[in-house]
Amino acid sequence: MAGLQIPLDHVLLLATLLFACGLAGLMSRRNIIFMLLSLEVMLNAAALAFVAAGAHWGQADGQVIFMLILAVAAAEVSVGLGLVLQVQRRLKSLDMDGADRMRG
């Protein structure tokens, strides 16, 4: 595997692009499922950056963090999807703009 010639900044650029996509999705979608999906994209982009950096330095830490991110993502999704069910149940809708009862 050694000897690959992928420039680090290209990988990081990809991670950044993915992150920005996820961000845009998070901010623009009203459906909570899509928001969760966007979050996944962002987490994934971050993970990519870690792995790339780890590969760059030849260290395992990048992958370790990737696994932790994986755990976080799993936890987040499980709770998030639980919330999706609750939102659907209580509001009869997945519209997060409608779930604004905590407004000041």
Next chain:
Amino acid sequence: MMEVLFYIAAFIALAATVLALTRSNAAHALIFLIVSLLAVAVIFFLLGAPFAAALEIVIYAGAIMVLFVFVIMMLNLGEAGEQREKQWLQPRSWLLPALLALILLVEMVTILATIDTQTSGIGVSPKEVGLQLFGPYVLAVEIASMLLLAALVGAYHLGRGFIDRSKGKR
């Protein structure tokens, strides 16, 4: 040759992500997202992280996305939901987020530009990862396990009412 593979995978990942996030049908979006994740897995592989690539496929594309599928199925949104999604996806609603994301992107790219360009691709074997994981990072692993446990309890609690009601209809 490998570099070409990277660029192809990167393109697929990006395209699939954009498509995923612009779908009005959640199931379609999910499929695209899985594609994107698979493409990222390829990149991991190319970066010399086969273990990460495997985990990406198994856990991310496999387990997590399946959760989504389940939920989407349970909610059973149907045609009406799709129409509403289309309605919500007016340019008005995504213009500002897109702009902000763009600004952030430009900023991050600017920061990237200051980093020396170096090649990457020194392989890291799963063994090294495992040693690290249960060596210096053992505390993080414990914390992650606690997190997962908490998520388990939380998800169970949140989901229970829904499950009870849809099961019993009392």
Next chain:
Amino acid sequence: MATALVLIPLLPMLSAALLMIFGRRLPQQLVAIIGAGAVALSALCVLSIAQPFLATHQALQVQLWSWMQIGDFSPNFSFYVDGLTLVMMSIITGVGFLIHLYSTEFMQQDDSFSRYFAYLNLFIAAMLILVMADNLLLLYLGWEGVGLCSYLLVGFWYRDPANGAAARKAFIVTRVGDTAMALGLLLLYTELGTLEIQPLMTAANIHWVEGDGLAIVATALLLGGALGKSAQIPLHTWLPDAMAGPTPVSALIHAATMVTAGVYLIARTHELFLLAPPTLIAVALIGLLTALMAAFSALVQQDIKRILAYSTISQIGYMFLGLGVGAWGASVFHLMTHAFFKALLFLAAGAVIHCLHHEHNIFRMGGLRTRLPVVFWSFLIGAAALAALPLTSGFFSKDAILLAAWQAPGIGPLLWLGGLLGALLTAFYSFRLVFIVFFGELQTSPDKQPGWRMALPLALLCLLSLAGGWIGIPVREVFPPQEEQHAGFLVHVISIGIPLLGVWLAYAVYISKQISFQDAAASPRGRRWSQLWLAGWRFDDFYSWLLVRPYQTIARFLRNEPVDRFYDFIAAISLQFNHLLSNLQNGRLRWYATSMIMGLILMLILGMEGAT
């Protein structure tokens, strides 16, 4: 003797307190006895003091207690009695007692009988303190005290808001003068270091030379107080309205005693005024102007009490004229005789009003000569004295003033001429009153006759009005000696003849109808003038335009507290800020995410700034 001196103001004071606290529970008879009796006793005390005083002419001084003592400022509660004070005390207690006696009958029907006597006694006490005070601060206490009593008594029949307005006007207008006077006291103390009257005079003579600017300012301020209290231009407007009070009150307060307090003040501090010739000239001019102005107003009035009120203003104008030309003794003398005959006139007018169901309009009276003979003769004598017909008391005193004016250097003859014109007018309007009210056709018939308690004071005052001119007042030690007055024979003749001319004129117009002013009065110009005089030269309108209305406008403008708008503004801003912030907290997840991103962007920008 000191005890008697203290008792003089103390008795009416105690009586007032007694009547205020227990008055409503006591029978009317007892109230009358306490009220009038206290003043009678007080008058007796004055007599007991007067006797030794007249023998020795030694000024008395009694110190009761130290009022306050802060550094050098140490006014006392102490009394000082000399000839001038004694004259005033005699008038206050003597005439005061007669009026009290008269009131016991006049006010018989009133259900606030005891309140009336409480106020009246309080007034006597305050007035006595005013004249007996040996320092200006105590004098000021009495000065304000009589003002208060005047307010209370003018507004005695409080149910009519007009009476309340008149009372307020009386108090506030005089208060304007009083404030000037208070400033005068401040100036005197600051400059001369004392308010004791006798040391003050000495100090003034030491520190100031004649014509000293500070002396002029100080006397001008004191004069302000005197103008207010004595109803002189420009602060005279309250007196005609003050007739809203019960008639005996008008007799006591607004004719005999309180309104002459200004004259007393100037006479008391004459040494100061002598140091300020410009102020003295102002005093004379104001006096003359007031005398003429009020006399013209009196010509056309229809309310019997208003005529008398204007005549009071006019007569006090004469006193001021006398003061202004340095005829201190003559002025005080006129003060005394005026107290007699004006009290007589008011009491007689009160009797008319009393017997005619509270009728005030002279044109609805008439022919009362035969129906109310006692009142008629009283009124006639009073009017004769007012008009200064020869041998009445008013003749002597007014003559003395006019002579002094004639002899005054500089503008003296001019003042004399003005005074003569005033005398003519006085004679005319006083006999106009007599002829209209008591002669001619009977308009309203009286339903009762005055009883002895009204008749006796009238009779005694008749006597005093006629014979008062021969009373010698013991003020020679008080005032600087004046050179014997020698005026030409012609001057004497003229000053005797002018009042007679006035009486004849009134007779010709109102009885024999030889002369008629009908045409002149009907002409537009005549109507304008008579309207002007009837309205008292429109001073009220002027003040209303100049002061009252602006004050009300300002008050209305300020009513809702404009300063609060500033604080409201601050409150509104913070409220707006609150709205802004609570809008940020709108509960939308996407918005929170977006704002987080914005924050992130901001932080990155700042970070990059820092990095470069």
Next chain:
Amino acid sequence: MMLWLLIVLLLVGGAFAWLAERRDPNAPRWISLGAIALALFYFLASIANFSSGQLQLVPDASQASTWLMHYRVDWIPRFGIHFELALDGLSLVMVALTLILGGVAVVSSWDEIDYRPGFFHANLLWTLAGVLGVFMALDLFLFFVFWEVMLVPMYLLIAIWGHEQKAYAAMKFFLFTQISGLLMLLAILSLAYMHHSATGEASFSYFDLLGTRTTGTAGFWIMLGFFIAFTVKLPAFPFHTWLPDAHTQAPTAGSVILAGILLKTGAYGLIRFTLPLFPEQSAAFAPVAMTLGITGIIYGAVLAFAQTDFKRLVAYSSVSHMGFVILGIYAWNSLALQGAVMQMLAHGLSTAALFMTAGALQHRLHTRDMRLMGGLWNDMPRMAATAMFFAIASLGLPGMGNFIAEFLVLLGLFEVSPLAAALAALGLISAAIYALIMMQRTFLGSDAETDRQLFDYGPREMSTMAVMMIGLLWLGIYPQAVFDLTQPVLDSLSSFVADAGARP
């Protein structure tokens, strides 16, 4: 005498009154009256041992002391904070006024308060305790603590037992006094800090801080902090707007205490702290303060005239009267200062009585609107006569304390600035206008309604009124008794300021 016992008596009395309300709604009234009476008795008994010349404490050997009693224990030694109370002639008269008016306040609300009487009286007594503390505290930190202690129960009094707009009024009162109190806290802390940097010693003690020379702009700002805190309380012209609302909405006892005592804490603070601590800055600031005072006198009088609400009218008259206090204080000579102190006492009595009248009227007529009154003399002659007495007292008729006060202030002021005295004297005229118009609209004139069933003052009300009338007459005819008490204090304060002025 143990000075703290006075405060503790009231605090404990308040607590007992609160507890007693369950057993008997009348008990709190008797308990609080008893506590105040006990405190007053204890106070009088203790001071009977002192003649005004007797001295106990010499804080600074170089100057003769005027302190009668002193009590001091450590509180927070780390920061040099002590629990330090002391009494001199000035405090003495203010404490006496507080206790007397406290009793009056309890009596005035005797049958007015039905809701939670125990808590009401507890708040009343706690406010009084705070005021006593303010008048006696000699540690600036302790002073601030008491300053706040009197504020909170007062806020509750207005907010719970007030009239229609109580929430608004209570909030306004609280904000104004609280913000100004914070300014004062800042000023106190900066002053203590300056003292610390100068001497290396942490102390909040009055005597220590007196020696701290503050200079330059910092000193000016600190002075301003104190000045604003005290003039808000006083209140002086631009800071007065809380007062009409608070007075109008407060229950009768609250108004009595607010007008009678609480306002005086501001004046007391100016005399005790602002001028002695900052003599140079205050001298430089005096023209501004005097301008505020004169503006307040005239502005308050004009607004009093414009009001239709009885209590608002009296409240604005307070603004007007307090202008004289400011003038007296900033003229800073012994005549004017005596006048200011006398004004504090006389205004306390006369205004408290007028607020009692307002409360009595509201109790009987259920309105304070003077347009609905008129001709009440006929129905209630006793009330009308007492109201007349206090109205003419407040317009400054000689023979009563208010006149002595105003005259002395003007006299002292005239030496400093004749023009200011002349302008302030306009207040005498406008005072007559509003006082008489008030009488006209309420008690004089014709009856607005005829079918009223009104009961006049009973013995309870008449006896409290009599106390205040006698007090005012006594102050007016023999004020020397008060002057003897306060003279040494004011002399030493003004000589201190004169010393400081001489030492540039």
